[in-house]
Amino acid sequence: MGQILELDKPIDWHTHLRWDERTKIVLPHSARVFSAVEVMPNAKDPDTGKMVVDSKTVAKYKKYLQSVLAETMGSDYEFEFIMSLYLTDKTDIQDLKSGYRDGLFKAVKMYPLGATTGSDAGISEVKNVAHVLEVMSELGIPLLIHPEMSPSKEMNILESESIFVNSTLSWIRKNFSNLKIVVEHVTTKESLKFVLENSNTWGTITPQHLLFNHNAIFEGGLQPDMYCLPLLKQIEHQKYLNDNLFKAIVLDKLALGTDTAPHMSKDKYKPCGCAGVFSAPVALEAYYQAFKNNLGNDNELIKVAMQRFAHILLPVYGINLEDLPKRDISLLKSSWQVPKEYEGITPMFAGQTLEVKALNE
Numbered sequence: 049m050g051q052i053l054e055l056d057k058p059i060d061w062h063t064h065l066r067w068d069e070r071t072k073i074v075l076p077h078s079a080r081v082f083s084a085v086e087v088m089p090n091a092k093d094p095d096t097g098k099m100v101v102d103s104k105t106v107a108k109y110k111k112y113l114q115s116v117l118a119e120t121m122g123s124d125y126e127f128e129f130i131m132s133l134y135l136t137d138k139t140d141i142q143d144l145k146s147g148y149r150d151g152l153f154k155a156v157k158m159y160p161l162g163a164t165t166g167s168d169a170g171i172s173e174v175k176n177v178a179h180v181l182e183v184m185s186e187l188g189i190p191l192l193i194h195p196e197m198s199p200s201k202e203m204n205i206l207e208s209e210s211i212f213v214n215s216t217l218s219w220i221r222k223n224f225s226n227l228k229i230v231v232e233h234v235t236t237k238e239s240l241k242f243v244l245e246n247s248n249t250w251g252t253i254t255p256q257h258l259l260f261n262h263n264a265i266f267e268g269g270l271q272p273d274m275y276c277l278p279l280l281k282q283i284e285h286q287k288y289l290n291d292n293l294f295k296a297i298v299l300d301k302l303a304l305g306t307d308t309a310p311h312m313s314k315d316k317y318k319p320c321g322c323a324g325v326f327s328a329p330v331a332l333e334a335y336y337q338a339f340k341n342n343l344g345n346d347n348e349l350i351k352v353a354m355q356r357f358a359h360i361l362l363p364v365y366g367i368n369l370e371d372l373p374k375r376d377i378s379l380l381k382s383s384w385q386v387p388k389e390y391e392g393i394t395p396m397f398a399g400q401t402l403e404v405k406a407l408n409e
């Protein structure tokens with residue numbers, strides 16, 4: 049097995065770890081290859097049914113994740129959960145201030161109401177949370193945004209992100225010029241352009257939006273495992289993302305964020321199936337493929353680009369690399385077959401043979 053490249057402490061800046069029986073199935077896949085993950089707050093507290101909308105719930109969720117980590121990876125396994133708070137129309141300013149001061153969370157996530165899985169506590173109108181954005185701007189708390197409109201029968205779903213960028217996102221940028229904004233999982237030309245052209249603005253990008261376009265959802269029949277939100281987009285958007293990937297990394301604008309979003313396969317393969325791609329088991333392999341598609345066979349260059357891609361948001365969050373657990377991940381030339389499922393959850397590339405494998409040394 050020849051080594052292709054080695055990465056030091058990669059971080060996934062967008063991860064769904066759930067808060068139920070799925071957590072112990074999916075968490076080890078992220079913990080194996082990343083030193084830290086940004087945990088999305090659209091997980092439901094099983095006791096209260098609430099999303100992670102206040103600092104008390106953030107603390108409880110983190111404790112739960114730490115217990116699952118200890119159970120699945122061993123009690124001395126070091127791995128960092130970077131927590132975020134779910135922004136709602138009712139976010140309490142005092143709770144936001146004290147939770148952030150106490151280090152319970154490092155960022156706040158905004159979901160427009162109904163835009164994706166677990167967004168039913170999302171905000172109905174951005175102006176309702178202007179006072180929260182003001183405080184976040186003062187304190188330097190990054191705002192993570194799911195950049196799509198709330199659904200509407202009159203709107204083309206493929207244009208939801210572009211419309212959001214030109215309306216809500218532009219409004220936020222104009223009114224809060226010092227607010228740190230991370231545009232999550234960019235899928236369109238408009239989003240990436242926005243990230244590149246605006247100060248205090250960064251983006252994350254998933255492996256599937258680099259490697260695929262919306263044809264993949266319909267290839268040879270309906271493919272529920274390729275259904276995620278935001279949807280895979282048209283070929284011209286995919287091309288723009290790839291053409292500008294390297295530039296966006298050189299400019300410190302675009303970060304690794306898998307948006308790994310596991311659902312039990314039975315909840316995807318049914319009428320009204322769930323949205324989300326479970327990419328964690330193959331995330332680094334998939335990104336490597338995307339980088340290779342764009343940068344060719346120059347593994348030295350790919351290594352530098354991927355390493356930077358994995359660390360770009362550290363200064364935005366105010367996190368020191370030295371404080372993160374050590375993790376050296378080797379990408380090796382090695383043929384392996386991706387399992388068809390992990391305990392009832394179908395991963396990206398299920399059943400396919402990959403030529404590269406990420407190994408935790």
Ligand SMILES: [Zn+2]
Pocket residue numbers: 062064088307309
């Ligand atoms: Zn997500």
